[in-house]
Amino acid sequence: MAELTNDQSRRIHPYKFTLWVAMGSITMMFAGLTSAYIVKRNQANWAMLELPVIFWYSTAAILLSSVMLYLGVKAFKERRLSRYRTLISLTTLLGTLFLILQVIGFYQFGKQDIKLVGAGSNPSYSFLLAIASLHGLHVLGGVIALLVLFGKALSTKYRNYSSIPIEVAATYWHFVGLLWVYLILFFNWMR
Amino acid sequence: MSTEILHGHAEVVSEAHGEHHEGHHHEESFISKYVFSMDHKMIARQFLITGIIWAIIGGLFSVLFRLQLGYPDMSLPFLEDIFGRWAQGGRITPEFYYALVTMHGTILVFFVLTAGLSGTFANLLIPLQVGARDMASPFLNMLSYWFFFLASVIMFASLFIQTGPAAGGWTIYPPLSALGQASDGSKLGMDFWLISMAMFIVSSLLGGLNYITTILNMRTRGMSMTRLPLTIWAIFFTAVLGVLSFPVLLSGAILLLFDRNLGTSFYLSDIVVKGEILPNEGGSAILFQHLFWFLGHPEVYIILLPAMGMVSEVLSVNSRKPIFGYLAMVGSLFAIAILAFLVWAHHMFVTGLNPFLGAFFVLLTLLIAIPSAIKVFNWLTTLWRGNIRFTPAMLFAIGFVSLFISGGLTGIFLGNSTLDIHLHDTYFVVAHFHIVMGVASFFGMFAGVYHWFPKLYSRYLNNTMAYIHFWITLAGAYLIFWPMHYEGLAGMPRRYVDYSSWESFKMFADLNRFISTVAMIVFAAQLMFVFNFFYSIFKGRRLRTENPWGSNTLEWTTPIHPGHGNWPGEIPEVHRWPYDYGKDGREFIPQTEPIGKDESAHH
Numbered sequence: 001m002a003e004l005t006n007d008q009s010r011r012i013h014p015y016k017f018t019l020w021v022a023m024g025s026i027t028m029m030f031a032g033l034t035s036a037y038i039v040k041r042n043q044a045n046w047a048m049l050e051l052p053v054i055f056w057y058s059t060a061a062i063l064l065s066s067v068m069l070y071l072g073v074k075a076f077k078e079r080r081l082s083r084y085r086t087l088i089s090l091t092t093l094l095g096t097l098f099l100i101l102q103v104i105g106f107y108q109f110g111k112q113d114i115k116l117v118g119a120g121s122n123p124s125y126s127f128l129l130a131i132a133s134l135h136g137l138h139v140l141g142g143v144i145a146l147l148v149l150f151g152k153a154l155s156t157k158y159r160n161y162s163s164i165p166i167e168v169a170a171t172y173w174h175f176v177g178l179l180w181v182y183l184i185l186f187f188n189w190m191r
Numbered sequence: 192m193s194t195e196i197l198h199g200h201a202e203v204v205s206e207a208h209g210e211h212h213e214g215h216h217h218e219e220s221f222i223s224k225y226v227f228s229m230d231h232k233m234i235a236r237q238f239l240i241t242g243i244i245w246a247i248i249g250g251l252f253s254v255l256f257r258l259q260l261g262y263p264d265m266s267l268p269f270l271e272d273i274f275g276r277w278a279q280g281g282r283i284t285p286e287f288y289y290a291l292v293t294m295h296g297t298i299l300v301f302f303v304l305t306a307g308l309s310g311t312f313a314n315l316l317i318p319l320q321v322g323a324r325d326m327a328s329p330f331l332n333m334l335s336y337w338f339f340f341l342a343s344v345i346m347f348a349s350l351f352i353q354t355g356p357a358a359g360g361w362t363i364y365p366p367l368s369a370l371g372q373a374s375d376g377s378k379l380g381m382d383f384w385l386i387s388m389a390m391f392i393v394s395s396l397l398g399g400l401n402y403i404t405t406i407l408n409m410r411t412r413g414m415s416m417t418r419l420p421l422t423i424w425a426i427f428f429t430a431v432l433g434v435l436s437f438p439v440l441l442s443g444a445i446l447l448l449f450d451r452n453l454g455t456s457f458y459l460s461d462i463v464v465k466g467e468i469l470p471n472e473g474g475s476a477i478l479f480q481h482l483f484w485f486l487g488h489p490e491v492y493i494i495l496l497p498a499m500g501m502v503s504e505v506l507s508v509n510s511r512k513p514i515f516g517y518l519a520m521v522g523s524l525f526a527i528a529i530l531a532f533l534v535w536a537h538h539m540f541v542t543g544l545n546p547f548l549g550a551f552f553v554l555l556t557l558l559i560a561i562p563s564a565i566k567v568f569n570w571l572t573t574l575w576r577g578n579i580r581f582t583p584a585m586l587f588a589i590g591f592v593s594l595f596i597s598g599g600l601t602g603i604f605l606g607n608s609t610l611d612i613h614l615h616d617t618y619f620v621v622a623h624f625h626i627v628m629g630v631a632s633f634f635g636m637f638a639g640v641y642h643w644f645p646k647l648y649s650r651y652l653n654n655t656m657a658y659i660h661f662w663i664t665l666a667g668a669y670l671i672f673w674p675m676h677y678e679g680l681a682g683m684p685r686r687y688v689d690y691s692s693w694e695s696f697k698m699f700a701d702l703n704r705f706i707s708t709v710a711m712i713v714f715a716a717q718l719m720f721v722f723n724f725f726y727s728i729f730k731g732r733r734l735r736t737e738n739p740w741g742s743n744t745l746e747w748t749t750p751i752h753p754g755h756g757n758w759p760g761e762i763p764e765v766h767r768w769p770y771d772y773g774k775d776g777r778e779f780i781p782q783t784e785p786i787g788k789d790e791s792a793h794h
């Protein structure tokens with residue numbers, strides 16, 4: 001329906017632009033949460049965070065998945081579709097691994113008798129849970145988008161050579177990866 | 192010209208585009224045309240009608256609690272028939288009163304003046320005025336409405352819960368809102384409130400993303416940013432405010448959900464409820480207020496800016512004069528949008544905020560007076576020596592300016608922390624924000640509805656009812672809220688259910704009764720508007736010309752019944768700014784007309 005004039009084709013694609021605005025919006029949410037964390041941290045009764053080492057493994061997983069997706073987009077643009085399929089499924093697996101590692105990390109607190117919620121819990125750990133699980137939901141959204149793209153790549157009925165959907169998904173995926181890097185550095189510096 | 196528009200026998204039938212009608216005609220099912228529509232014009236109608244239904248409910252609630260305030264010793268058995276134990280003995284119980292006030296605020300601030308106002312006019316006007324077939328993503332746009340619908344269903348359902356809807360005030364401050372055992376209104380109703388608002392925020396974000404992208408990316412050829420109508424500029428800044436501030440409210444609400452349901456202590460510390468000592472330690476209730484007002488203050492401008500934009504457009508069109516100081520108008524919108532993020536703590540002067548910190552917020556708050564004054568000055572100079580046509584839309588636009596001045600001036604009182612400490616919990620605040628944000632934005636919305644109704648439904652609203660509606664509403668708004676300033680200055684606190692047993696405020700009994708009476712009359716006038724609205728959709732006078740108001744903007748170049756895609760042929764190209772009224776001896780020059788050879792320079 002939308003007629004792209006010459007004038008418009010030189011501009012950034014509307015979907016990509018929408019994503020950038022959305023990422024600004026998500027950034028505001030996490031900026032709000034981490035500011036709340038800083039405010040709370042400067043008040044009485046704050047327990048210092050001790051992060052289990054598993055969170056660093058999950059960080060490695062999501063960073064690696066970003067590399068895979070970067071190569072995958074490149075493969076897609078070079079029309080090397082089987083390579084693209086492999087890379088995008090690796091990305092999805094690594095993303096899922098990230099989520100699993102995060103959940104295991106939170107179970108480890110239980111073993112150390114650190115309460116995240118309920119009576120006797122300290123806001124510092126509750127913050128960690130709330131912020132990390134919100135981030136996890138955003139990663140889950142990315143995994144679902146990747147699965148949809150993966151399904152499309154397998155389909156033999158439709159061949160789609162537009163790189164817009166995969167580029168949009170990739171930008172989002174790098175964004176949630178970077179967001180996690182910010183968060184884990186934040187939790188380490190602002191304990 | 193003006194008499195034709197006002198009394199309507201304009202028979203200038205334009206057939207120019209009639210023959211192209213078939214161009215975009217394709218069979219659509221009822222579901223895809225009226226329910227899950229992706230046409231921005233249909234989504235605008237959906238937002239508007241949902242907003243109207245909410246406005247009736249929210250307004251009715253205010254009538255109910257005004258009944259209680261005006262007639263504290265009444266006994267109206269019919270109230271007990273309807274509301275049961277909420278109105279035992281025909282009197283509104285304190286719990287019910289607080290629930291009514293809470294829902295009145297929530298409904299009108301979010302569901303009517305955010306979704307109903309922005310949702311309607313951003314959807315209708317952005318593609319039509321920037322020259323686009325539809326939004327950047329029609330699908331996200333449809334989702335935006337249906338998330339709003341879902342939020343509406345959940346909020347509506349919460350009215351029928353046994354323990355009642357949320358009743359902690361529309362600001363839902365913890366600890367009250369976090370502890371179900373503290374009051375009935377903090378039980379299930381509060382969970383519904385939070386979930387509904389989460390859906391609402393998703394809806395606002397999806398809408399806002401689309402508005403920003405469409406304005407920046409989908410403008411037609413020649414439509415540079417400085418050729419945009421001020422409506423679009425205002426909606427643009429509104430969307431930016433929403434996209435940046437609603438996520439912060441969402442994070443505050445999520446932490447509150449944690450506190451309510453998972454026993455965390457983000458906002459709770461050292462609390463005793465009904466003799467029971469709660470285990471929560473280390474939380475801070477003030478933290479919620481920071482998160483809430485970081486949205487809450489921009490929210491005021493989310494409500495007000497679209498009204499300002501539409502008023503600017505309507506004033507210029509009906510004064511038959513260019514808007515005065517176009518760039519100053521854009522600049523002041525920008526300044527207001529920036530300042531909106533820097534003043535939130537002026538809602539918190541009485542929370543024990545450090546007075547030295549408060550001084551900064553006082554300064555920044557008072558700075559808002561500058562862009563506001565620029566806007567008022569430009570509206571008045573636009574009217575000055577204009578060839579004014581008093582259409583209903585124009586009357587409401589002028590009414591908006593009047594209310595914005597009256598309500599804005601009291602903002603200078605409240606922005607000073609020293610005065611605010613005295614006035615904060617009194618009726619002075621109620622009067623201030625109802626005039627400047629509530630009624631003024633409603634006037635902007637009415638101006639928009641009367642002005643663009645012909646584009647929405649290809650018919651006119653009834654003028655006689657419109658004039659009655661305007662005068663009752665304008666007089667009523669001042670009669671209701673003006674006396675409240677005096678009550679507030681006398682120290683009468685807000686949020687109380689009954690003042691009759693209070694020696695200091697007994698003298699206001701008659702005044703309160705007067706306010707309540709006027710409120711009921713004004714509510715009846717709004718019902719008449721609703722009747723006019725729905726009657727005119729089906730039976731109103733038909734639109735027979737494409738450009739009924741002699742306006743320059745692109746939406747009036749579409750056919751009388753625009754299809755999905757808006758223009759039957761190519762999208763028109765734009766050659767000039769939208770405010771060439773009364774130029775070179777011509778009454779108006781549409782944006783689509785190329786600059787003439789011997790045309791005088793741009794204003």
